[in-house]
Amino acid sequence: RYDELLQEMGMDLSASKKVSDLKAPMPGLVADVCVAESQSVKKGEKLLVLEAMKMENILKAPEDVVIKKVHISKGTTVEKNAVLITFA
Numbered sequence: 001r002y003d004e005l006l007q008e009m010g011m012d013l014s015a016s017k018k019v020s021d022l023k024a025p026m027p028g029l030v031a032d033v034c035v036a037e038s039q040s041v042k043k044g045e046k047l048l049v050l051e052a053m054k055m056e057n058i059l060k061a062p063e064d065v066v067i068k069k070v071h072i073s074k075g076t077t078v079e080k081n082a083v084l085i086t087f088a
Helices: 002-008
Strands: 021-023 028-033 046-052 055-060 065-070 083-087
Touching: 046 083
Parallel strands: none
Antiparallel strands: 021 083, 028 046, 046 055, 065 083
């Protein structure tokens, strides 16, 4: 019964979409890139370090993924919602 209700509300597990890009959560400076193209990473592994407002923010893999393209490099300044990494 609860599964049907969740499905009707669009909150079932089958409705979750696969993450295809990692986007900048805020404007900042890329302090370090920890992955390379074609690399496999596990959920929670460090992908890059983004400096914003004098703080280092570690961006981690949202799920087990393969890196398709790294759009940035160390020292790059990025705006909010800029695509940083594309997943395969």
